[in-house]
Amino acid sequence: MIKALDSLGADLKTRALTHVSYANEKGPPVASNERLEFLGDAVISLAVAYHLFNAHPDLSEGDLTRMRANLVSGSSLAWVARAGGLGDLLLLGRGEEMTGGRERQRNLASAFEAVVGAVFLEKGWAEAKKLVEETVLSLKMETVPVDPKTLVQELVQRTPGLTLEYKVVGVEGPDHLPTYTVACFVGGKEVSRGQGSSKKDAEENAARSLLENGFLSRGLPDDKHHFSGDKIGS
Missing domain, CATH: 3.30.160.20 (Double Stranded RNA Binding Domain)
Structure with a gap:
């Protein structure tokens, strides 16, 4: 995770770690990671879907959809972000910092999505897919909240x-x-x-x-x- 972050240009790395509360406090030209989060969400979903499609040729569309939902859930992505130390790197506004924002599931999951989006933008599909494989797709079943x-x-x-x-x-x-x-x-x-x-x-x-x-x-x-x-x- 940290290796992937460090491979990014300084501006893109900073944007991936910038929570909207920090961007609102600082004002323009500081931008939040929300757009990168949007992109990363799609990249993660595609990478996981591609893996499941190839790994489970006998499962139905419904089963694959449920498995993907478990892997890309907020709790799963937050677990990945926490394990990778993203919480300590987040740029948060004062209010968010004081109310436990570094451990908030939503913030952690969003930050991971933003990092994946940033890697996709700068390094391309292959590197973004590799990051998802090394993190989300390497989760042990006991860490994934299977419905x-x-x-x-x-x-x-x-x-x-x-x-x-x-x-x-x-x-x-x-x-x-x-x-x-x-x-x-x-x-x-x-x-x-x-x-x-x-x-x-x-x-x-x-x-x-x-x-x-x-x-x-x-x-x-x-x-x-x-x-x-x-x-x-x-």
Whole structure:
């Protein structure tokens, strides 16, 4: 990370590290890293998508999208920035400095995106892609916040032809504050349920419940269409 920064011209390096609060305090001609952040976000997304496309030829578009979302999430990019020491190098306004801006996830993730954008501008695609590979794509799985639906999907796909489906089975509460109940079905069998204030949250909680109840870790059946036992919750 530091090596990539040091390879940049002085002006571009400074701009990549300049938070908007510092730019606002100093005024023109000082510019924030927001435009570089915009560019870097696109470069990181493309580099990660390219890697996943080649590394996982059997995964669907939806699975690849979820995997990319995990890798380029704010928490993942902030972890990379923190590990690379970017927080200590940020140029912050006084207020941002006094309120913990150097450790703020948003600031760290944005700074990393800006650095990647700067490397892309000055060094080109190959060097920017290399930086992403050495940082984001080198993350160990335990450091990446994988969403439970992605993990369940990957586990189910180990049995070819086995189906996975989420269904809304109940909605309670007023229209402006509903609580959804979603059931998760594996091979046509209900194996867990989850609730949430949105369908997405309820699905994630159903997947999380499935991971916690150990059903998948006990091994999936040879006959993908039939399960023994009663419905969950019955």
